[in-house]
Amino acid sequence: MKNLLPVYPVFQIEPVRGDGCYIYDKDDNRYLDFYGGHAVISIGHSHPVMKKRLKAQIDELMFYSNSIVNSKQQEVAEKIISLSGISEDYKFFMVNSGAEANENAVKLASMANGKNTFVVLENGFHGRTAAALSLTDKMKHRTAFNTDFKVIKVAINDTEALDHVMENESVCAVITEAIQGIGGIYSCNKSFLQAIRKHCDEKQSIWIADEVQCGFGRSGKFWAFQHADVEPDIITMAKGMGNGFPVGGLMIKENVLPIEYGMAGTTFGGNHLACEAVLSVLEVLESENLIQRAAEAGEWIKQELVQMMGVKEVRGKGLMIGIEMKFPIAELRKKMVVEEKIFTGSSSQKNTLRLLPPLNIPDDAIHYFLHTLQKSIGAHINVTI
Ligand SMILES: Cc1ncc(COP(=O)(O)O)c(C=O)c1O
Numbered sequence: 001m002k003n004l005l006p007v008y009p010v011f012q013i014e015p016v017r018g019d020g021c022y023i024y025d026k027d028d029n030r031y032l033d034f035y036g037g038h039a040v041i042s043i044g045h046s047h048p049v050m051k052k053r054l055k056a057q058i059d060e061l062m063f064y065s066n067s068i069v070n071s072k073q074q075e076v077a078e079k080i081i082s083l084s085g086i087s088e089d090y091k092f093f094m095v096n097s098g099a100e101a102n103e104n105a106v107k108l109a110s111m112a113n114g115k116n117t118f119v120v121l122e123n124g125f126h127g128r129t130a131a132a133l134s135l136t137d138k139m140k141h142r143t144a145f146n147t148d149f150k151v152i153k154v155a156i157n158d159t160e161a162l163d164h165v166m167e168n169e170s171v172c173a174v175i176t177e178a179i180q181g182i183g184g185i186y187s188c189n190k191s192f193l194q195a196i197r198k199h200c201d202e203k204q205s206i207w208i209a210d211e212v213q214c215g216f217g218r219s220g221k222f223w224a225f226q227h228a229d230v231e232p233d234i235i236t237m238a239k240g241m242g243n244g245f246p247v248g249g250l251m252i253k254e255n256v257l258p259i260e261y262g263m264a265g266t267t268f269g270g271n272h273l274a275c276e277a278v279l280s281v282l283e284v285l286e287s288e289n290l291i292q293r294a295a296e297a298g299e300w301i302k303q304e305l306v307q308m309m310g311v312k313e314v315r316g317k318g319l320m321i322g323i324e325m326k327f328p329i330a331e332l333r334k335k336m337v338v339e340e341k342i343f344t345g346s347s348s349q350k351n352t353l354r355l356l357p358p359l360n361i362p363d364d365a366i367h368y369f370l371h372t373l374q375k376s377i378g379a380h381i382n383v384t385i
Pocket residue numbers: 038097098099100102125126127128177181182210211212213214238239
């Protein structure tokens with residue numbers, strides 16, 4: 001791969017085909033996907049509904065710019081609002097990725113209230129573009145470019161620290177992941193999210209809920225912030241929204257709306273194929289009842305995990321699960337891929353394994369996963385003690 005920029009350490013596996021919770025290499029080796037390629041695969045690889053809708057759309061029209069009518073975008077907006085049960089007054093803007101959604105969210109917040117101080121959570125991750133990187137904790141690769149606005153860090157669920165900052169600073173926006181993904185699957189509790197809502201209302205600050213990883217049903221509710229019965233000013237989304245098709249979006253409340261053309265825009269965002277990808281995901285989430293499935297399967301998996309040897313803590317909601325082991329997980333994770341052909345994820349916490357399977361993961365795959373994980377932990381502990 002001499003002409004490619006190396007951006008991640010790479011497992012020497014090349015999938016060529018996917019089907020449900022499995023991917024296959026060119027020799028037809030089958031891998032069980034408990035990671036969904038960084039939390040992207042929500043309705044399973046190559047879902048028949050998605051294949052049919054995308055193929056039909058390719059035959060019709062793949063793209064035209066956002067200066068024409070595209071009623072598919074309206075259909076996507078209506079379906080997200082009705083399936084997730086959020087207020088009707090959100091306006092929807094489609095972009096191409098999670099970082100781009102957050103980049104737009106921060107810009108719109110600052111345009112709306114003219115402030116430039118941001119509150120972020122420890123261990124938060126919001127993407128690798130300029131503003132998103134500035135809001136991300138512990139990024140090694142920040143540059144001078146990323147330091148031109150004030151960022152104040154608060155520990156997750158530290159309501160006292162939040163109160164102090166909100167009372168003493170002129171805050172533009174607070175950005176949260178209701179369940180932190182890369183940070184190691186830590187959840188914001190209900191009272192903490194409610195305190196953010198209250199402070200933002202009182203101080204004309206904007207609450208941005210980054211639902212890029214935890215949204216679209218993964219947590220057992222459509223949006224992970226819905227576990228706290230509150231609504232943010234901006235919701236950003238991507239990953240599971242397109243089940244592998246590159247698409248992102250923002251739901252924006254009236255108090256943060258751009259007031260002129262040009263304040264928000266994109267060439268590719270919301271193109272016809274992207275809309276069909278999202279409509280496929282929404283159709284399958286509903287027809288296969290996948291949000292409830294995520295809630296139930298997640299509870300079952302967590303109950304089994306807490307009983308396993310070597311496990312210190314199990315965190316998360318729905319099918320967004322972190323297993324904190326009593327040892328660093330790098331070797332175990334590698335063994336699971338190479339020897340057992342099961343993909344799992346790492347996180348910024350070296351002892352925490354991240355599970356993000358498709359939401360329609362079948363029972364037999366869960367049984368197999370749990371059995372194999374237990375066996376692999378046993379083998380790992382025997383070798384290392
Ligand atoms: C919570 C969260 N926000 C934003 C991003 C960035 O999304 P993207 O890689 O699509 O730019 C990620 C990616 O992992 C994420 O987990």
